[in-house]
Amino acid sequence: MSATAPTTSTIATSTDRAPRTGLVNVRFLGVELRRLVRNRRTVVFTLVMPPVFFLLFGTAEDYTTQSVGHANVTAYIMVSMALYGAMIATTSGGASVSVERAQGWTRQLRLTPLRPSTYVFTKVAVAMVMGLAAVIVVGGVGLASGATGGARVLAESLVLAWVGSVVFAAFGLFMGYLLPSENVMQILGPSLALLAFAGGLFVPLGEGVFATLAKFTPTYGLAELVRAPLTGDGVSIWAVVNVVAWAAVFGFGAAWRFRRDTARV
Numbered sequence: 001m002s003a004t005a006p007t008t009s010t011i012a013t014s015t016d017r018a019p020r021t022g023l024v025n026v027r028f029l030g031v032e033l034r035r036l037v038r039n040r041r042t043v044v045f046t047l048v049m050p051p052v053f054f055l056l057f058g059t060a061e062d063y064t065t066q067s068v069g070h071a072n073v074t075a076y077i078m079v080s081m082a083l084y085g086a087m088i089a090t091t092s093g094g095a096s097v098s099v100e101r102a103q104g105w106t107r108q109l110r111l112t113p114l115r116p117s118t119y120v121f122t123k124v125a126v127a128m129v130m131g132l133a134a135v136i137v138v139g140g141v142g143l144a145s146g147a148t149g150g151a152r153v154l155a156e157s158l159v160l161a162w163v164g165s166v167v168f169a170a171f172g173l174f175m176g177y178l179l180p181s182e183n184v185m186q187i188l189g190p191s192l193a194l195l196a197f198a199g200g201l202f203v204p205l206g207e208g209v210f211a212t213l214a215k216f217t218p219t220y221g222l223a224e225l226v227r228a229p230l231t232g233d234g235v236s237i238w239a240v241v242n243v244v245a246w247a248a249v250f251g252f253g254a255a256w257r258f259r260r261d262t263a264r265v
Helices: 008-017 026-038 040-057 061-065 073-103 105-109 116-144 151-164 166-178 181-198 209-214 218-231 237-262
Strands: none
Touching: 026 040, 026 116, 040 073, 040 116, 061 073, 073 116, 073 151, 073 166, 073 181, 073 218, 116 151, 116 166, 151 166, 151 218, 166 181, 166 218, 166 237, 181 218, 218 237
16 A cells, blocks of 8 residues: 555546546556555555464364354354455555545546546455455465365355455545545554454354444444355345445445545645
């Protein structure tokens, strides 16, 4: 997230040639993907920490022999850590807008024919690429470390972890417009860990007040959706409402802050 913003010449050239109404700008998307690959700190942070957490908490010998629905406990922890990794990746991808605003990159882009909606779409798309990479890495490490289960249910859970992380891409965008660039991830990193813990990604929720409060966290619904193919328990209506509600909150929040930001020019 500390990569230096490119000049506007590359973007301006392509946007001058493309209709302003287009949602996808291939040249701009390519620039953003290259910036992602060059940002080694973010790549290492999002692709290393979740697999390390999985290896620490999910590879006990007993977990490989205990079953949870259609898989073993190791697989259950694997999909939980895949979701956590996707959350970190998509949040950091969305929150990179904070650094770009501080560098003046977004202000430069507003001087080109690039549509604001294209900018937002591209940021979300790049964040989802990061999320997909995180899911693939955690899934590969998990399968190599004893995670077993039906191929279909494992694939469904991992795909849901990736698709569901779009909620946190919106969260990252929202926070990127709210928080100062110098410490955005220092705030969001611990916040994501706390949300993961509160939503039951790290430890079972059990019963009681804590479990009741967890149902109102942004991670609760996603955790249930992602684990449902493995456990075979189905998805509660509350989990669906939880995901939709938080997606709306973060999405509308990001749109609100984006409009305020673009109104300055």
